[in-house]
Amino acid sequence: MFVKIDLTSDVPIYLQIKNAIIEGIARGELKEGDSLPPIRQLAEDIGVNMHTINKAYNLLKDLGFITINKKYGAVISVEGFNETFMENLKEELRPIIAEAFVKGIDKETFLKLVEGILDEFGGSKNE
Amino acid sequence: MFVKIDLTSDVPIYLQIKNAIIEGIARGELKEGDSLPPIRQLAEDIGVNMHTINKAYNLLKDLGFITINKKYGAVISVEGFNETFMENLKEELRPIIAEAFVKGIDKETFLKLVEGILDEFGGSKNE
DNA sequence: TATTTGTTATATATATTATATAACATATAT
DNA sequence: ATATATGTTATATAATATATATAACAAATA
Structure with missing residues (x-):
């Protein structure tokens, strides 16, 4: 997975994750309709707690970059700017x-x- | 004084103060050599604690926008970028x-x- | 029925932000 | 000398944010 965390940074982990995913979309590595990993899996991959991933995903949802449901998990779905x-x-x-x-x-x-x-x-x- | 604080903002007060002062310099309202108000005075003016102003001033010093000494207080003195x-x-x-x-x-x-x-x-x- | 998903609920620990008082050291003014 | 004004430092307290740990829950899937 593309998310690299800097534990010495003053940027909170959940924001680093949020930024990494948005930049992943920007670079074309993540596309509309792609699923993000389940929160538990990504948490284990990068060595942080499940709730930290959950917080990042919910922020991405509130910002209009993904939708979340129990069928498909977290899916890239970008709302245009207003x-x-x-x-x-x-x-x-x-x-x-x-x-x-x-x-x-x-x-x-x-x-x-x-x-x-x-x-x-x-x-x-x-x- | 030019500093307006938004207590409902998620931006910490000391950062709002820091930003307001830098933007004051950028707009030409504060010039090289100008003194900022004493921390106790500015604190009373905008209704926050002395230490919150002190924190903002010390950050401005660390970022290279002011110098601080007991003779002249906090004085605008901008270090160029590197x-x-x-x-x-x-x-x-x-x-x-x-x-x-x-x-x-x-x-x-x-x-x-x-x-x-x-x-x-x-x-x-x-x- | 078991598994996987996001969600919710507690609890704990640490760091950040902000306030409140007090005292200190230095420079200035009287 | 004495008082005043300056930034600085030291404690203490409180609220909030960040991060972890466990556990249980509801809905969808295999």
């Missing part, structure tokens, strides 16, 4: 951009950085 | 960009959003 998402996105980005701006990173450099990350995902769309 | 900062910035941005990408926001729309935020800061550089 106005609320765009507003939250802006509020998340603002402090990060402010830090970079104050540190002296110019507009062009910052936009190149963002483009670089976007290309990690969009570059190989069909594989 | 390689470590750029790496951390990228790691902070990646999960946010991945979410937006998976939700179907296209490259151009995302870059426009970032530009819009940058223009909140860079637009009125000398005032």
Whole structure:
């Protein structure tokens, strides 16, 4: 499985798992309709507790990236963005951009950085 | 004072204060050499505990946005970015960009959003 | 009927966040 | 000298978040 956990990170484990799955979708390694592993199995695979996986899956459900049911388990099913998402996105980005701006990173450099990350995902769309 | 706290937010108060000050610098409301209010005064102004302000100021110091001494208190003094900062910035941005990408926001729309935020800061550089 | 799934309920432990008081060291002003 | 203002440090307390451990439950499947 693609999820690697850094126990020394200050990012909580359940958020690392959430991020890894979203980035897996972004890179095309997980596609609409794919099932995620059962919570107990993924928990054992990466050496964390079942409830930590459960928390990550429920967050992914609330964020609109998967659906969960007892037939098929956790299945990738992405809801498109809406106005609320765009507003939250802006509020998340603002402090990060402010830090970079104050540190002296110019507009062009910052936009190149963002483009670089976007290309990690969009570059190989069909594989 | 410019710091507004949202007690219902899931962002810790000391981080809201940190962000507000960095955004204050970014908008030109705080300039290199300006003093921030004493921790006890700012604490009373916005209705939080002294130690919460102290925590925010020490974080700002560690991040390279202010210096602190007993003569002048907390003074805006920005260290420029370095390689470590750029790496951390990228790691902070990646999960946010991945979410937006998976939700179907296209490259151009995302870059426009970032530009819009940058223009909140860079637009009125000398005032 | 047994197994697998997510879910729920307790319990425990640790870390983080925030507050409350108090005292301390240093610099400044009177 | 004395008082004041500054950030700092030390305790203590409380609430919340994070993570683990066990156990039981309900629904679907084999």
